[in-house]
Amino acid sequence: MQNFEMRTLICFILILVIQGCLPEPLEVDNIPTLKKQPVITSVNFNETFLNLIITQNFTVESRVSGDNIHSLIQSLLVEDLEIMITTNNQQFLLTEYLEGVYFNPEIPEKEGNIYKLSFLDPYSQDSVKAEATLMEKISFSELETTLLYTEFDTLLNIEFTINDPLGKNYYMINTQKVSSDYYLLQSPYVELIEDNSDSSEHIISSSFTIPFEDFAPNDTILVSLSNIEKSYFDYLKQKDSQRLILIDELSEPINYKSNVINGLGFFTLFKPDIEIIRLE
Amino acid sequence: MGYIGRFLICIILLSGINFILHAQDSFVKGKIIDKTSNVPVPYTHIRFVKNNKGTTSDLNGNFKLEFESLEDSIIISSIGYSKKLLVIKDLINRNDINIYLVPLSTNLDEVAVIAERINKKQFINSISNNQYSINAQQIKNLPSISGESDIIKSLTILPGTIKGIEGSPDLFVRGGDADQNLIIFNGAPVFITGHLFGFLSVFNPDILGDVTMHTGGFPANYGGRLSSIIAINSKKADTSEWNYNLNIGTISTSIKAEGPVIKNKLSFMGAVRRTYIDQLAKVFSSEVPYYFTDVNTQFDFNINKRFSAQYHFYMGEDIMKLRRNRNDTSSTNKTDFVLQNFTHTLSIRGNLNQNLLSILNIYYTEFKYKINSQFEDNSLSAVSDIKEYGIKHNLVYTINNKIKTEFGYEIINHDISPNLLNTSGEISDFISSSKGKSREVPEWSIYGTGEYHFNKLKIDIGLRLSNIILSKNIFYFNPEPRFSLNYQVNNRMTLNLTYSRMVQYLHRVSSNAFTLPTDLWYPVTKSIKPQKSDQITFGTSWNPGSLPFVVKSGIYYKYMKNLIEFEEGTNLTLSNDFESKLVQGFGNSYGWELFIQKNEGKWLGNLSYTLSWSNRNFKEINNGKSFRSRYDRRHNLIFVNQYSFNDRWSVSVLWEYLSGARFTPILGYYAMINSSSTGVSLTPQYPDRNSVKLNDSHRLDLSITYDHTNKNKFDWSVKLNLYNIYNRTSPVAIDVVYDEENKNYKYEQPGLLGFLPSLTFNAKF
CATH class of the missing domain: 2.60.40 (Immunoglobulin-like)
Structure with missing residues (x-):
């Protein structure tokens, strides 16, 4: 008991001393003004293949905690834009706008086509442009999931085979849990795959284990395979390289890749092959 | 080994x-x-x-x-x-x-206006346009962070030398980078100079003699770094009688013994230093999982009247052992972190004849760190090791009192094993096992310099030829010309003009934001070219004669090429892929330096001011636009005063004013739908590299020393040290924090060290 009291006293004194020694942080009054810019992000829906959400960037002071992020996004949506899509010498306006998503069901969906986007930046009146190719849909030839039981966790291992078409190709496999009411939980685990164009083999067989996430028998998971453009692959790689960054504010500055001229974000088109699996 | x-x-x-x-x-x-x-x-x-x-x-x-x-x-x-x-x-x-x-650690002549009547308590005892010598024993009375004198941090008192983050041992000399300083201890390079994550120098002040720093006009017998050469020498062991020294500080305690083994022939000096807070905590059943220790041993041998030899061994360790629960003796949840420094040096010097002095240095130096971490079924072990074997033979031939030459050679073998990684468990998906890229590269150089006196003019012309061999047919060979012109206007004033080219073959791989003890040193490769610099200086040293002052003023311009940075966003955490992420660019720096020293009387003072600019340009960074270097601090003013009331009481006051460093804070964010369209992630947005200046800072330190010397051969002293008396923040970064009061996020500039009082007791017997 005496020891405990002594320890408490010493800890208390130490905390006081350390607190007393820490100088007060200074205020910051020379941060450059953030230039408002439109942010383009593509969304995949079953019904339409080309869907865009346009938001604006925001200052550090406007940041909110994770729970309020969706209300923040709602407040950042940029509405009333005239977004033009040009493909095969045809032009289409994204006339439909539903819950922040711009789309037009009339736009022809054709693999290999280039889709050019343009609209006027409402802040600077600059022309915002981007282009993306709708990549060929590639499906899993084989897909197998296995639960790995370790001393502390139950991990998910995924084995897959892809028929890799000719040429240089880039793939993204997303894996995430699905709740009982088919609501997708959290962000996916993203595995990025680059084929070996020098190889005469046109089959990719590999596997990966999802780290630091516990799975259990009877969990439902969604696994999707997408054939993506190199530029989007590079962007995802860049994002992936920052996985171990714990404090953004103190990390190496990075300007993320973007294929948008006079704007931010990424315009990309792909058709995922989706498998829903119940784990055994 | x-x-x-x-x-x-x-x-x-x-x-x-x-x-x-x-x-x-x-x-x-x-x-x-x-x-x-x-x-x-x-x-x-x-x-x-x-x-x-x-x-x-x-x-x-x-x-x-x-x-x-x-x-x-x-x-x-x-x-x-x-x-x-x-x-x-x-x-x-x-x-x-x-x-x-005073024997020159560098063995090179200098042009210094120095008064014989200089007070022995003045710690800077030699000043010239590009070179300073510091008496390491005299800096003990100066204020410092922990009360224990720190020779590396005391160098920031000198003009042209800018400090990095408060408390860190990094120096930025004349617009250079932190890895561009060659720090040699008794002739051997030392790669990491700080204990306690840099807050305390690895050099035990009790055994140090003199320290010489070159910031420009480099002698031809030095090379390997672009910005400065810092030669630290231990003092010679006492040849006449045994004496002991006990130093009890706030952080560590050291004991030193020195004396003759064979009188006037062979003497020994040994010193041990260790932190004791971990042991103290045990008394109160608490745990501090960290300690450091270092050991110095030295033998000085007077071979005969003309020849002497010195062998010195240094070993330093920083050890941290983290346990999730201190009562947890299992091996499943632990992290052990060990940093180690070793140097062995042997120096033999003597006059081969009346006109020829020879100094031979042979050394071995090693720095390594080990991390061993286990968490449940994950394990990670990382080892990084850099070793150097070197020999340097310097000969000084005096032809007559007008002409002197100096020449020699240096051979170094760099043996580097960065990041040998072994991972298992889930963590291996993030950090894969790797044998690293161990490399052994030899470097050699030959040099010669001639010094000519023509009345009031002195000219030094030197050339260093350096070469590093990567493989049989791949090598870098670089001539490094050096030139120095001194004109003695009168007995009180000299003018000095210098030019020097420096080449650097070894680089420290560290992030833009912060340097860490685990930063790797890596040599040039086929794709990573050596860094080079060309520097011109012009200055004057003036001693008014009637007044007890020495005034030094100088300007410099430095152009640097093949500087090294990382691609934006490079994550260096235990990465072995850093070579592909390195980019090279160029930079320049220029400035004006003023140094005024009062070196007589009870009041001694040193005023140092630097006005400087430092810029960088990399094609791959900041969209190819020029940007300021991280430590481009415009003004740097330091005023150090020492006053002796009598033989016992003295006081030292240091006041520093420093322009803020540069930083790249997060400017804003944008939201992106994730790749499966099921959520949103925030992406940070940054302004131009280093475009925001941190606040200027100023700080007042004070130390009061009571020196009790008596005739019983037991002398003791007590020093009260007060660091950052008015608790001013020296900002290190711009952080984003949540303001509970206003319910929003805001920027702030945190500092590391506030008011720190400490007490040091020293006894000699």
């Missing part, structure tokens, strides 16, 4: 100078003695400034010289020693004047 076996040697000497000048009629007589060994120095050149006539001392260091004018001065020079300028008028008023020549 077998490396000790590599230390085989032979020859050489040293001696010293004791100097007794005696005025009698129109003659000056004297005897020259080595300050550190008290051995007479033969063949010393003594010449008048006005007519350049002179003489040399005899084998016993004695000389006699007839003078014509009391206003004239004599210059005393001997190879391997600092030059001295003495005014005859000042000398003849004394019956028995002892003037000691």
Whole structure:
């Protein structure tokens, strides 16, 4: 008991001393003004293949905690834009706008086509442009999931085979849990795959284990395979390289890749092959 | 490891100078003695400034010289020693004047306006346009962070030397980067100079002698870094009697013993230092999972009157053992972190004949860190190791009192094993096991320099040829010309113009934001070119004579190419892929330096001011636009005052004003739908690189020393040290925090160290 009291006293004194020694942080009054810019992000829906959400960037002071992020996004949506899509010498306006998503069901969906986007930046009146190719849909030839039981966790291992078409190709496999009411939980685990164009083999067989996430028998998971453009692959790689960054504010500055001229974000088109699996 | 076996040697000497000048009629007589060994120095050149006539001392260091004018001065020079300028008028008023020549750690001549009447308590005892010498024992009375003197941090008092983050050992000299400083301890490079994550120097102040720093006009016998050469030497062990020193500080305690093993022939010095807070915590059943320790041992051997040898061994360790629960003795949840530094140095010096001094240095140096971490079924072990074996032979040949040459060679073998990684469990998906890219690369250089005196003009022309061999047919060969012109306007003033090219083959791989002890050192490769710099300086040193001041002022311009940075967003955490992420660019820096020293009387002062600019340009960074370097601090003003009330009480005050460093804070964010369209992630947005300046900072430190010296051969002193008295923040970064009061996020600039009081007790017996 005496020891405990002594320890408490010493800890208390130490905390006081350390607190007393820490100088007060200074205020910051020379941060450059953030230039408002439109942010383009593509969304995949079953019904339409080309869907865009346009938001604006925001200052550090406007940041909110994770729970309020969706209300923040709602407040950042940029509405009333005239977004033009040009493909095969045809032009289409994204006339439909539903819950922040711009789309037009009339736009022809054709693999290999280039889709050019343009609209006027409402802040600077600059022309915002981007282009993306709708990549060929590639499906899993084989897909197998296995639960790995370790001393502390139950991990998910995924084995897959892809028929890799000719040429240089880039793939993204997303894996995430699905709740009982088919609501997708959290962000996916993203595995990025680059084929070996020098190889005469046109089959990719590999596997990966999802780290630091516990799975259990009877969990439902969604696994999707997408054939993506190199530029989007590079962007995802860049994002992936920052996985171990714990404090953004103190990390190496990075300007993320973007294929948008006079704007931010990424315009990309792909058709995922989706498998829903119940784990055994 | 077998490396000790590599230390085989032979020859050489040293001696010293004791100097007794005696005025009698129109003659000056004297005897020259080595300050550190008290051995007479033969063949010393003594010449008048006005007519350049002179003489040399005899084998016993004695000389006699007839003078014509009391206003004239004599210059005393001997190879391997600092030059001295003495005014005859000042000398003849004394019956028995002892003037000691200080052995030059660099063995290179310098042009320094230095007064013989300088107070021995002045810690900066030699000043020139590009070179400073510091007495490491005298800095003990200066204020410091923990009360324990830190030789590396004390260098920031010098003009042109800018500090990095408060408390870190990084120096940024004349717009250079932190890895561009060659820090050599008794001739061996030291890669990591800080214990306790840099807050305390690895160099135990009790064993240090002199420290010389070159910031420009580099002598040809030095190379390997672009911005500075910092030569730290241990003092010579006492040859006459045994004495002991106990130093109890707030953070650590050290014990030193030195004395003759064979009187006047072989002497020994040994010192051990250790933190004790971990042991103290145990008394109260608490745990501090960290400690550091270092050991220094040294043997000094007077081979004969002309030759001496010194062997020094240093070993330092920082150990941290983290356990999730201190009662948890299992091995499943733990992290062990060990940093180790070793140096072995052997130096043999002596006069081969009347005109030829030889200094041979052989060394081995190693730095390594080990991380061993286990969490449940994940394990990670990382080992990084850099070793260097080197030999350097320097010869100084004095042809006559007007011409001197210096030449030699240096061979280094760099043996580097960065990031040997072994991972298992889920963590291996993030950090894969790797054998690293171990490399062994030899580097050699030869150099020569000639020094010519023409009346008031002194010219040094030097050339260093350096070469690093990557493989049989791949190597880098670089000529490095050096030039220095000194003009003595009068007895009180010199002008100095220098040019030097430096080449750097070894780089420290560290992030833009913060440097860590685990940063890797990596040599050039086929794709990573050596860094190069060209620097021009012009300056003047002035001693008013009637006033006890020395004033130094100078300007410099430095152009640097093949500088190294990382691609934006590179994550260096235990990465072995850093080579592909390195990018190279160029930079420049320029500035004006002013240094004023008061070196007489009870009040001693040093005022140092630097006005500087430092820029960088990399094609791959900041969209190819030029940007300021991280530590481009415009103004740097430091004022150090020492006042001795009497033999016992003295006080030192340091005030510093520093422009803020540069930073790249997060400017804003944008939201992106994730790749499966099921959520949103925030992406940070940054402004131009280093475009935001942190706040300027200023700080006042004070130390009060009571020195109790008595005749019982037990001397002790107590120092009260008050760091950052008015608790001013020195910002290190711009952080984003949640403001509970206003319910929003905001920027703030945190500092690391506020008001820190400490007490140090020192006893000598």
